Amino acid sequence: MSLSSPSQPKPVGAPVTAMADAPANDFAIRVLRRNGSVSQFDATKISIAMTKAFLAVEGRPAAASTRVHDIVAQLTREVVSALERRPGQGRVIHIEDIQDQVELALMRSEHHKVARAYVLYREEHNRQRGAKEAAVEASPAIHVRRADGSRVVLDEARLKAIVQEACEDLQGTDVDAILAGTRQNLYDGVSEAELAEAPILASRVLIETEPNYAFASARLLLDKLRTEALSHVSGVSQSATEAEMAARYADYFADYLTCGVEAGLIDAELARFDVARLGAAIQPERDRNFQFLGLQTLYDRYLLQTGGVRFEMPQAFFMRVAMGLALREVDRESRAIEFYELLSSFRFMASTPTLFNSGTQRPQLSSCFLTTIGDDLGAIFKAVKDNALLAKYSGGLGNDWTPVRGLGAHIKGTNGQSQGIVPFLKVANDTAIAVNQGGKRKGAVCAYLESWHIDIEEFLDLRKNTGDERRRTHDMNTANWVPDLFMQRVETNGDWTLFSPDEVQGLHDLTGTAFKTAYEAHEARADRGELKVFRRIKASDLWRKMLTMLFETGHPWITFKDPCNLRSPQSHVGVVHSSNLCTEITLNTSDSEVAVCNLGSVNLAQHIGPNGLDQGKLAATMRTAMRMLDNVVDINFYTIPEARRSNLLHRPVGLGLMGFQDALHVLSLPYASEAAVTFADESMELISYHAISASADLAEERGRYPSFAGSLWSRGILPIDSIELLAEARGGLEMDRQTRLDWQTLRERVMRVGLRNSNMMAIAPTATISNICGVSQSIEPAYQNLFVKSNMSGDFTVVNAALVRDLKARDLWDEVMISDLKYYDGSLGPIARVPEELKALYATAFEIDSSWLIEAASRRQKWIDQGQSLNLYLANPSGKALDSLYRLAWNRGLKTTYYLRTRSASHVEKSTLSGTDGKLNAVSATVPMACSIDDPTCEACQ
Template sequence: MLRRDGTTAPYDADRIGTAITKAFLAVEGAAAGASDHLRPQVAELTGQVGAALLRRGGADRSPHVEEIQDQVELALMRAELHQVARAYVLYRERRSEEREKAEAQEPAVVSAAPRITVRGPEGDAPLDEERLARVVTDACQGLSDARPGPVLEEVRRNLYDGITADELALAQVMAARTLVEREPEYAYVAARLLLDKLRAEAVSELRGEPHRPDQRAMAADYPHYFASYVERGVQEGLLDEELGRFDLARLGSALKPERDLDLQFLGLQTLYDRYFQHVRGVRIELPQAFFMRVAMGLALREDDREARAVEFYELLSSFDFMCSTPTLFNSGTRRPQLSSCFLTTVQDDLEHIFLSLRDNALLSKYAGGLGNDWTPVRGMGAHIKGTNGRSQGVVPFLKIANDTAIAVNQGGKRKGAACAYLETWHIDVEEFLDLRKNTGDDRRRTHDMNTANWVPDLFLQRVEADAEWTLFSPDETPDLHDLYGKEFAARYEEYEAAADRGEIRVHKRLKAVDLWRRMLTMLFETGHPWITFKDACNLRSPQQHAGVVHSSNLCTEITLNTSRDEVAVCNLGSVNLARHVGPEGLDTERLKRTVTTAVRMLDNVIDINHYTVPQARRSNERHRPVGLGLMGYQDALFTLRIPVSSPEAVEFADRSMEQISFHAVSASVDLAAERGPYESFEGSLWSKGVLPIDSVAVLAGARDGDLEMDTGTTLEWDALRERVRTTGMRNSNVMAIAPTATIANITGVSQSIEPQFRNLFVKANMSGDFTVTNPHLVRDLKERGLWDDVMISDLKYHDGSLGALSRIPDDLKALYATAFEIDPEWLVKAASRRQKWIDQAQSLNLYLSAPSGRKLDRLYRAAWRSGCKTTYYLRAQSATHVEKSTLATTDGKLNSVPVAPASSAASPAPSPSASPSPSSSPSPVTGASAAATASVPAACSVEDPECEACQ
C-alpha cells in the first residue's frame, strides 16, 4: 500500500480486521469480542475490502492508505452497520486532526517520496514541488476554512513517475474537489486550480509558446491578453469582426481579474466545457474575456457602445444578472443566435407539417428550445379529402418531430429539445398521453420529446362537476383552437349538440374525471404530459388583440401568440436574487439598477439576433417580447432566515416579484420613450393601461369569481400605469421565470424558484458529476459546533435531509428542509403570488415524496384555482440516492486521475461521460412504487444534463 509520506508497505489484511474489530468494540463494548458472530463478520468485511481494492486496480497496484480506509467505511455502510461505521469515521477524524496539529507545529518538509518525472511538450522534467505548493497555497488564499495541506496530500497520492503535465494539472483539480463534501470552500479551490490550467492553455496558445502565469501576473496582463484574444478570435472566424473595432484598451482596463476567483468549480468547469471560445479544442477565452465578449455583442448597436459594454459587463461578471445560454454561447460571434425559446403552430396540411419539422431543425441548430402546438392536425379516423382516406392522426408526426430533435444536437453543446402541446379536447389526446410510456408500439412513442396538455378551464369545471367530456377532431371543430374563456365554452357546447345530432363524424364521449385521472396517472408514471392552462395564459395575455397563445415553450414559462405566419421568439435572462438581499432584506435600489440594465440588454438581443427562419424575425421584430426571470430564490431565503414552507416565504415571493415587475415594466417604458414602442402596441392591454396585476380581474371574471389569487400591492402602480398607457412599451412581454438550469450553476446559486433539493448530493450535468454541499447549512453547523465527519456521514445516509438527525436544532431543520420534506402547496402559493405580477409564466416544478392520486388531484386543482398559468415537472424521489460512502472516491466521472502510467494523455479538461449518473438527482414521478421508479428512465431530473434548453 502507499503511505501518506509516499513510501510503500505490504498490504496487511490483519490490520484491516483489527481496525474493524476496534470499531465494533467501540459500539458494542468488550463483550462483543467474545461473541461467536464477530470474527466471521469481521473476516467477511475484511475480504470485501480486499476484493474491492483488487477490482479497482488489479494486483499490481498499490492503493493509498486513505483509499483503503474509504473502502472499510463503504463496506460497513453497505452492511448497514451504521453505528459501527460512525465509530470508524470518528476514529479517522481524530487521527486526521492529530496529524494536522503535528503538521502545524513542525516546519514543512518535502517528503522523501519517489522521484517524479513530468512529461510535457518541452520534454521530461522533474516535478516542480515548489510551484505545486505555491499554486495550491494561492488557490486557498482568502478562504477561511480551506487549507493547502489536505489538497497537496491528495495530489501526491495520485502522482506517478512519467505523469503528463495535463494529468498533473488535472490531479490538482481533482484533489481539491474530493474535499468539497467536508468543506464547501474547496469548490473555490478546485475552480482556481482549474483556472491555473486554463490560464496556461489560453495564454500559451495566444503567445505561441508555453507560458503559465499565476493569478497576480495574469491580473496585470489581462488588458494585453484581452486585446490579443479578440484579435485571434476574429482571425479564426470565431468572433464578429465588429468586436475588433471596439476600443479594446478601454474595455481591457475595465476588466476585473479578481472576479475570476468568484467562480466555483461546477461553474468554471461548465464554462470550460461548453461556453469558452476555443481554437481546435484549445481554449483561448478566460472568464472575464468571456463576460466582456457577451457584453460587447449585446452593445454592438448602442451609440456609446464601449460605455454600454462596460455597463453590461459589470452586471454579468458580478453575477447580479445572467443572460440565457444561447446568448452566452453566441453573443459577439459570427452567427449570434441569442434567443432561448421558439414557439410554433403546426397547420393541418402535409406540406406545413414537414415545413414545421424543417423549421424545428433550423431553430434547434443554434441552441433554441422548441414548443410546438400540434392541436390543428386532424385526429385518427378523420377524412382526408385529397386521398379519400382516413388520417392516422397526429402521433406519427410527433414521432418524426422527436427524432428530428435528437438528430440536430445544437452543435454537440447540448441535445436538441422540444415539447409538443395538445389541447384536451383533441380526439388523439388519449394516445398523446401514452407517448412517453416504455411499453407498446415504439413507432407511436416519443421517448426523447417532452409533452404537455393544453387544458381549457371548461374541462376542469366538468371534472369538478363530475360531468361528461367530448373529444373532437380539429378538422371538424377548427375554431375551438382559437377560442378561450366563455367563448370557448359556448362554442364547445354547440359542437357537443351537433355531435348528438349526428352532424360530426369523429368524436368520443367520456367522463371528464376519467380523462383527468388518466392524465394524472401518466404524469405520475412517466413525468408527462405536463399540465398547462390555456385560459389563464390567454385571458391575461397583453397581446389578445394580435392573436392567440396556443402553447407554452419547452420549459412552460413562455406564453406568446403563434400562427402560420409567426413563430414566437423569447429572449431570456435572470436576475440573481441572492445578490440583492442581505440580513436586513431586499436591496431595492440595487435591484432597480440591475433590472433596468437587464431589460435593455434583452431588448438589444432582438435587433442583433441571427434568425434562422423568417417567421421568427417577423414575430420578434413586430412584438419584441423578452423574458426577465430570477434565480437564487432559495439562497435569498437562507440569507433572510426564512423557511421556504412558511407564510413569510410566500410574502417574500410576492414582494420581490412586485419589485422586479415594477422596474421591468418601467424600464420597458423608458426604452419606448427612447426608441419607440413596439409595432403592435396599439390595442394591447398595455395600451389600455391594463398591467399584469390588473389582468387578474379578467381571469376572475371569466371564471365567475372562482379564483383564489391575492391582489395586494405595495408600490405606486397608478403613476406607472399612466406612463405605460401614454408613452407605450418597448416590449409586448417583459417577464418569464425560466428554469435557469445551467446559468445557476455558473453563478453558484440555487436554480430559479426551486426549493433546496438536498443539503449534500451529487449533481450531474454534461461536464460530469459534482459534489454539492449547502454552504449556508455548513456555516450554521460550524457556528453551533455540529459540523464534523459524523455529520457528513449522517447527511449521506439520510440523503441530505436533516429531519432524522436528533442533534440538529428544530430551527435549522425548518430552514434547511429539502424539496421532498415540504408540502408542495407552499410552492403553489408562492407561485400564485408571483404569477399576479408576471405577464408570461414560470417554470413551476412540484415535489411529492409519496405521491397518490388524491394528492395529485388536490395539488393540480390548487395550481389551477390559484391562477397559475402552467406547471412543469412533477418530481418524486428516485429509488437510488447518494451513495452511502465517502464521496472522495465515488465523486463521479471526473475523478479519473490515474495512479499508474496511462496509455494516453489526459484531455485538456475532464470530458463529459456518455451516461451521467442519476444516483442523486430527483426524477419525475415514474411509477406507483420505488421499484417502478427505478424501472423507468428519468424523463428530466433536476440536474438532467439534457434539459438545459432554456438556460
C-alpha cells in the same frame, strides 16, 4: 493481504474472473505505488487480498472455500467496475484509492468482520511504512513529462504557491491538506495534464467537509485554464499565478480577441471596439468568485476553444458577451462595460444561447421558439425542418400539435383515414435527438395538445415504457393544454367530448366564454350526427389518466390555456396556442409567426442587503438587464423568417429570477411560511414594476413596439389588472390582488409613451446559469443540503453553505453531522440535535408541502405577463394528493406547471466522497420521474 505485493501466493479457489484478467488495452488503468513507481493494474491482486481477509476471519474449511470463492468473485467485479467508472482513460490511481474501494465493497456487502480485519491490517502496515519512511532522508525527485516528451523536475515552490493562492481568504480550507492529496496522485513521469488535475481533485473531495473548498477547487481549475489560454493566444507554452494574471489580463484580452477573430469564432466587429479601454475595465479578481461547479460548467461548455484547448478566460468571456450585446449601441464601449459589470458581478445572467453565441459570427441569442403545426403534410414536415434549424443554435422548442387532425379523420387527397398525430411526433422526437447543437447539449422539444383532441389518450401514453415502440417518444417532452371548461367539467363530474380539429375548425383559437359557447355547439352537432370523428368520456376519468401518466412518466405536464390567453397583453393580434419547452413562455403563434423569447435572470440573492431587498440596486439592475434583452431582438441571428418577423413585430423578452431560496436563507425565512409567500409577492412586484418602467424608458428612447396599439398595455391594463379578466370569465378567482407601489402613475405613463416590448417577464428554470452564479435554481426550494449533482460536466458535491455557516455558529458542524446528512439524504429533520428553527429554515424540497410553492407562485403570477417554470414536489404521492395539488394550481390562477418531482426507491450513497472524485457516490435517486437533477431540457432555456 497487501495489494502492493507482487509475489503473493494464489490461494485455493482464488476468483480470477474474466473481468479481473482483462488485458491492459481493455482496462487502461495504472497503479501508483507508495514508492512512486507505476505498474499496470492487476485485478487478481484484489481477489487475493479479499480472499485472505475472508479466510483470516472464517478459517479454511473446504465448505467455506467455495462460498468465499463466489463472494470474492462478485466483490472483485464490483470493485473493478467502480474503478472503470472513474473519469479519463489511462488514469493513474493510487494504491490507497484501490484499497479504499475494496474496503467499501466489503462494507456495502455487510461483511463487517472481514472489513474490520482488512482495516486493521491496513492500519498496521501504514504504521510500519510510516516508521520506515521517517528513516528515509530524502525521497527521489518527481519529474514532469511535457507535451513534447521532455522531462523537467516538478516545481514544488510553484505548486505550493498556487494552492496557497487558492486558499487565500477562504476560512476553513487547509493548504497542507490539498498539497498532501495532490502529492498522493503524483509519480515520477507524471504528465503536465495530470499535474494540472491533481490539486483540483485533491481539493474537490474536501468540499463535503467545508463548502469553501468549492471556491478553492475553482481557483485551482483557473490555474489550468490560465496555462491553456495564455499558451494558446501567445503561441508559446507559459503559465501565470493569479497575481501575475491580474497584471496581464488587459494585454491577454487584446491577444485573445485577435486569436478568436483569426479562428473565425469571434465577430471581427468586436476587434473594432476600443479594446484598450475595455481591457482596462476588466476586473480580474472576479475570477475568484466562481465555485467549482460553475467554473467547470463554463470550462466544459461555454468558453471558446480550438481543438479542445480553451483560450477564453472567464472575464474575457463576460466581456465578449457584453460587447456582442452592445454592437448597435451609440456609445458601445460604455454600454459594453455597463453590461459586463452586470454579468461578471452575477447580479444578472443572460440565458445559455446568449452566452454561447453573443459576439460570435452566428449570434443566435434567443432561448425559446414556439410554433403551431399546420394540418397538411407540407406544413408538418416544414415544422420538423424548422425544429432542426432552430435547435441547431441552442434554441428550445415548444410545438403546438392541436391543429393536426386525429386518428380516423378523413383525408380528402387520398380518400383515406389519418393515422393521427403520433407518427409525426415520433419524427419530431428523432429530429431532436439528431440535432444536438454540436454536441454541446441535447436538442429539446415539447409537444402540446389541447385536452379535447381525439388523440389525447394516445398522447398521454407517449412516454410509457410499455406498448408499441413505434408509438412512443421517450426523448420528447409533452404537455397538456387544458381549457377552463375541462376543469369545470371535472369539478362537476360532467362528460367531456373529444373531437378531431378538422371538424371543429376555429375551436383551438377560442378562449373563455367564446370557447364554451363553441364547444357546446360542437357537442350538439355530434349529438345530431353531423360529426364523423368524436368520442365522449367522463372528464374526471381523463383527468385521472392525466395525473396517473404525470406520476408514472413525468409527462405530460399540466398547463392552463385560458389564463395564458385571457391575461395575454397581445390578445388583440393573436392567440397563445401553447407554452414553450419549459412552460414559462406564453406568446402568440400562427402559420406565419413563430414566437421567440429572449431570456435572462436577475440573481435575487445578490440584491439582499443589511435591510432586506435593496430596491435601488434592483432597480438599476433591471434597467440595464432590460436594455440587454431588448438589444437581443435586433442583433439576433434568425434561422427562419417567421421567427424574425414575429420578434421584430412584438419584441418580447422574458426577464426572470434565480437565487430565491438563497435570498430566503439570508433573510432567515423558511420557504414553508407566510413570510416567504409575502417576500415572493413583494420581490416580484418590484421586478414587475421596474421591468415595465424600463421598457417605457426604452420606448421613449427608441420607440414603442410596432403592435402596441390595441394591446392590454395600451388600454391601461397591466398584469395586476388583467386578473379581473380571468376572474370574470370564470365567475370568480381565488387570487390575491394587494399592491404596494404607485401603479397608477406607471399605468398612465405606459398609456402615454408606450412600451418597447410586448412581454417582459417569465421565470425560466435557470438550470445552468444558476450553477455558473453559484446560487439556487430559479424559484426552486433547496433540493438537499448535501448531495452529489450530476450533469453533462460530471459529478459535483453540493453542500448548503448557509446551513454549514449556521451549524458552525452553534458548534454542530463535524464529521458526525456530515455522516448524518448523508444517512438522511441531506435532511435535517431526523437529526435530534439540530434546533427546530434550523430544521424549518433548511427544510428540503420534499419536506415542504407543495401547496406553499403554489401559494408563492400565485403571488408572483399576478405580476407576470407570461408564466413560471414551477416544479412541484411530492414525497408520498397519491391520486388524492395529485388531484388536490393541481386543482389548487388552477384555482390560484397559475398559467402553467412544470415537472412533478417524486422520490424514488434509492438514495444518496452513505459512504465518504473522499478518494472517489465524487463518481462513486453520485445521487442516484430522489430525482423527478423521467428527469435528471440538472435536466438538459431546462438548459435549452437557461
